[in-house]
Amino acid sequence: MQAIQARCDGEPFYLAQGDEIEIFAQCHRQGLPVMLKGPTGCGKTRFVEHMAWRLGRPMVSVACHDDLTASDLLGRFLIRGDETVWQDGPVTQAVRRGAILYLDEVVEARPDTTVVIHPLSDHRRVLSLDKTGEVIDAAPGFQLVISYNPSYQHALKDLKPSTRQRFVALEFDFPDSGREIEIVAVEGGVERACAVALVTLAGRIRPLRDRGLAEAPSTRVLVAAARLIAAGIPERKACEVAIAGPLTDDPTLIAAVRDLIAGHFH
């Protein structure tokens, strides 16, 4: 498991899509947990970083996966020399410090994660460390945030209704083209005309999802292409390696994407 604690030195760059900042702030004030739904690379993690900064709270992120257990989250006894030392896991740290706890791609986690989440997400707001016998009240400011991508097909993996209904849901999508052009220009270090071309290209590729593309190109890949272009790689080549290649291995889809690229950058 890999828990990253944000160490922000300044305001994380975030362009609001709607009223998500206000709703999140209210949920924080009311102690309501929040779930973020949305596609890959559309800015969910950035949003949580931004909110942690704005609310003045530390942030603890955990990327969830199949092998993640309750012990990974809560902590464990470690043997150091002769001593047995308890080491808090990331959830316990977040609860003690009143942090924003962000469980990314929570549907990937094993079912016992649910058990950790439930008593933190209702009126109890407690965490029980079964191995130490300790029951910890969440410190003021603590908030639980989870995220997932609803467009994947998870036949066997899905949040149970008894879990889902504990959260307020915020939906995310790719930024609209105005905002996306601004992001690509700023983060990719290219001129506006190039950013416009890249975002327009993305708009032509995204409909391929109906023809089998697993996921639309994210803003992230547009920024990567922009950075290569800014570094002197020819535009077409930059788009092929930073956009077409990462999207798919399917030869037909690759060819279609390359045609679109060739149509935009001669």
Place this chain on the structure above:
Amino acid sequence: MQAIQARCDGEPFYLAQGDEIEIFAQCHRQGLPVMLKGPTGCGKTRFVEHMAWRLGRPMVSVACHDDLTASDLLGRFLIRGDETVWQDGPVTQAVRRGAILYLDEVVEARPDTTVVIHPLSDHRRVLSLDKTGEVIDAAPGFQLVISYNPSYQHALKDLKPSTRQRFVALEFDFPDSGREIEIVAVEGGVERACAVALVTLAGRIRPLRDRGLAEAPSTRVLVAAARLIAAGIPERKACEVAIAGPLTDDPTLIAAVRDLIAGHFH
């Protein structure tokens, strides 16, 4: 595993639906174990907290899941410095103290849980700690309570008849609209008119279960919506993020729920 011991400071708020309080009290007096059936968020946990308070017994809750083992429930030897110390698990604690032991979503637990339950649920009322060689008679006042949601489809997971028939079954459902309005108004902090509108909306959404909704909206999500409205979020937006989003990821169902919301809150 996550065992929460209730620390009630006052009477937990609970509105009776029928004669469940009296039947539970009689079962407690007779030493009959109880199973609670009912949908998510309809108040089963609250009911047990209320009964524990009313009967003056401590309460021990265990949220069951796939990885829960008998050791988690009964206890284990821990190494502390040079010493090996036995630490009671939540079931053992409940049995020693004569507590109300609440195993939530028991169908999720692994089959060896059954083995712990059986001798506690018949005339023997004993718990045997195989690892310490101890056999513990349940203290007076001990009662076993389990719960599950019968509306999920558990192809492979089901209580065996030899387990089921050890329990008296109490069925729970959403409160009727009068009681639900009262709950939403009190817990959500909104005026009665708003509570009426939210409960009426829920009544329109619940039939969507026949069109594929996995679970009807619980009273819990209505309270969350009410709290956001009370905090100044516009009613429609509050219902979208607190009711529509948590219910489903299906675009058609989301749209249907949003239409119903738009019809209620302009």
Place this chain on the structure above:
Amino acid sequence: MQAIQARCDGEPFYLAQGDEIEIFAQCHRQGLPVMLKGPTGCGKTRFVEHMAWRLGRPMVSVACHDDLTASDLLGRFLIRGDETVWQDGPVTQAVRRGAILYLDEVVEARPDTTVVIHPLSDHRRVLSLDKTGEVIDAAPGFQLVISYNPSYQHALKDLKPSTRQRFVALEFDFPDSGREIEIVAVEGGVERACAVALVTLAGRIRPLRDRGLAEAPSTRVLVAAARLIAAGIPERKACEVAIAGPLTDDPTLIAAVRDLIAGHFH
């Protein structure tokens, strides 16, 4: 694992169904292991308790399940302070003390249980503790008893013929109505008329097995209903919570059972 050693203070109540007491006693004298077949709650455990009392032998029960291993049955080394101490498991204890060893629902156990059973069930009557290097002859009076419910469908779980043919088989069924009325009246604390009504009701419900009921109502649920009635719960309500609810979650079957209840108790 959960091994319960009976501590009988008096003769356990048991009404013989046929010649099972004499056959069991002969098997005990001859050193022949016994298997008990029969539905849930029909008195198999009681019968073994009764025979242990009658034969003046201690009794060791083990409820079998999926995660039960040979170590659970035989014993293990435990670390206590500096020392490593061998702790006998329930089977080893039973073998040393010449007890009646009762393996309940043995088809649920893992296959290595078989290995423990075989040399105890033929002319060898030995138990080998591979971890200590000890080979123990079963003390006089030791007898192996197993039980299971043949009406479940265990596609993958079944005793192998090489195991089955080591046992003498006793078949159990629900008591006939005369005996069942006596049991319900004595154990449930109700008058004979009420016991008659409950047993008659059960006789009407049991045929629903042909319409999908997983298991017929056992004598156990009738006793539970009787005890609630004796405590003042109205008869119909008592039957609904103690009989209908525990039997099934199927709405159609529940309704059918409730109709039968309503026909018996107005």
Place this chain on the structure above:
Amino acid sequence: MQAIQARCDGEPFYLAQGDEIEIFAQCHRQGLPVMLKGPTGCGKTRFVEHMAWRLGRPMVSVACHDDLTASDLLGRFLIRGDETVWQDGPVTQAVRRGAILYLDEVVEARPDTTVVIHPLSDHRRVLSLDKTGEVIDAAPGFQLVISYNPSYQHALKDLKPSTRQRFVALEFDFPDSGREIEIVAVEGGVERACAVALVTLAGRIRPLRDRGLAEAPSTRVLVAAARLIAAGIPERKACEVAIAGPLTDDPTLIAAVRDLIAGHFH
């Protein structure tokens, strides 16, 4: 795992079916491993016990099963107080002492058993203890014997050809009726007429295998029935509990077997 070392005080009773004694003795002299094929309870274990006695070799039996690992067979380091002590497993003991090593129901074992068997079953005749770094030449007199029941359907479990072809195969079947009558009379303690009736009955039941009976009744169950009859249980009842019940749980087959019993014992 359960390794039983035979402690024969006298010649184990065994009636030869053909030339199996001579062939086994030659294989022992030639160092050829032997596999015994045959149905449950037809005397394979007895035969090996008999041969061990006849050849003057100790015998080590291991009943194989799904969870049996190479460590169980070879040995392991155990911690005793401060020391780490190597403890030979049953195979290692057999190899060091030149014993007859009998792996019963070997198809049930896990695949790494194969690895232990192979270098013991060809010209190398060595056992390598990877954990101690020791390579042990099998002591003179060592012989590997395996057994299984070819009539089970093991879709996934089967000896690989590269294993099978290392063995000389001896086929076993139920004894012919003359020998079986003698066994039942001697071991069951009944008169010859009764033994004849029991063996005749078995001859009528065995063809039911074509109608779904998983396994024919073994000589073992006839002996059990005989012993109950000798103890005073009526013949019909004794046959029902010792023959019909252990064979099957199928109601139709049970009824057919009971009819056959009723036809033989009035």
Place this chain on the structure above:
Amino acid sequence: MQAIQARCDGEPFYLAQGDEIEIFAQCHRQGLPVMLKGPTGCGKTRFVEHMAWRLGRPMVSVACHDDLTASDLLGRFLIRGDETVWQDGPVTQAVRRGAILYLDEVVEARPDTTVVIHPLSDHRRVLSLDKTGEVIDAAPGFQLVISYNPSYQHALKDLKPSTRQRFVALEFDFPDSGREIEIVAVEGGVERACAVALVTLAGRIRPLRDRGLAEAPSTRVLVAAARLIAAGIPERKACEVAIAGPLTDDPTLIAAVRDLIAGHFH
């Protein structure tokens, strides 16, 4: 797990296929992670070794597989005498030293590998050692490189879009025939005519992929054949053992390949 740290004594031989050297160098400068796609044996590993040499960075390779866990990658506590010592895994070493970290056949790894990769592959560039509580910023020069072969059919194994879109993708294929001839002649130690014949033969075999060949012959097998020929093995035989045999076990395909060999080398 098997992490190999390159210890290059001179420039690793690599013939560029296109602009991959420049793009990789730009990605390294920009901190963009790279994925290499391409068939077996086409030079992906060589390319990374070459780039590590060219960029003057150490290189750490990890061959991924099904059993690879996050602990294998990150490190673990080891007990040495009385002490517990933390030992960095290969990823941690690479991060500390600013190495090129090459995860070969990354689709074979378990899902928790993803969790290690993600925070190293975006703007965070950190590695969090949950077990020591340490958060490590990647040293300057660190770069993440992954590779896989898109032509295998991995029904269940595939990189998630949220992982893929973090990388710039470089596609590799077999070298064109001019370059392949040069490689075979240099590395195989044969004359140019022989290298031409081998490469021409490969060109005739590769279309058999459409007739069921799992993978086309790589440059690697051509070099092996050349080395055997250079050592005096007859050409036809060398091609049969170094090219035909390794490609397939299918008798029809083997025959087809042998016919092609016979057509080239008389």
Place this chain on the structure above:
Amino acid sequence: MQAIQARCDGEPFYLAQGDEIEIFAQCHRQGLPVMLKGPTGCGKTRFVEHMAWRLGRPMVSVACHDDLTASDLLGRFLIRGDETVWQDGPVTQAVRRGAILYLDEVVEARPDTTVVIHPLSDHRRVLSLDKTGEVIDAAPGFQLVISYNPSYQHALKDLKPSTRQRFVALEFDFPDSGREIEIVAVEGGVERACAVALVTLAGRIRPLRDRGLAEAPSTRVLVAAARLIAAGIPERKACEVAIAGPLTDDPTLIAAVRDLIAGHFH
């Protein structure tokens, strides 16, 4: 795991089938790894023993199976008294000593074996011990040899192309009848006429593979039959127990093989 180190006292008996000795010797000189394909019992292991003797190298054999892990191959830390001692596994020993490392039935091994093999089978020729941090260059004379039987159907188990193409492939088959007669006569201790009859019989049985026989009779079973005949067992009986029985459990095939035996030995 079971690693056997050959301790040859003289030249292992091996009759060459073709030019396999020369090709293997060249591969050894060139550092090219070798894979041996062929049916059970056709002499692959003997061939490797012979080559190890001929090349004057020690030989380390590992029989691969499902549970074989990288730790089994590479080594592990063992606790001995107070000390933690590293113990080389068989692969590490082979690499240090420049031995012939023979991985028998390599397709049975778990996928992480691949990871051990790859860097030993290309230009790197190194082994990395992740647990000790050591990287070992293979000593001169080290050679990797793997074997498998391509005629089994391994739906899920197959060497990956990226593994296969690292090896030079030598194909083995049963010896031709002249050589097989010589082997049977020498190793079985029978006269030439008897050896001829046994080999002729085998030639008649082998076509039954087309009628369902899993594997043709190997030279090994012919030698076993010969040894029993030499020891005085009648020829027909010897063939039945040493050839027919080990081949199959299918009654129809057994009968067919017995008919062929009866036709050869009256």
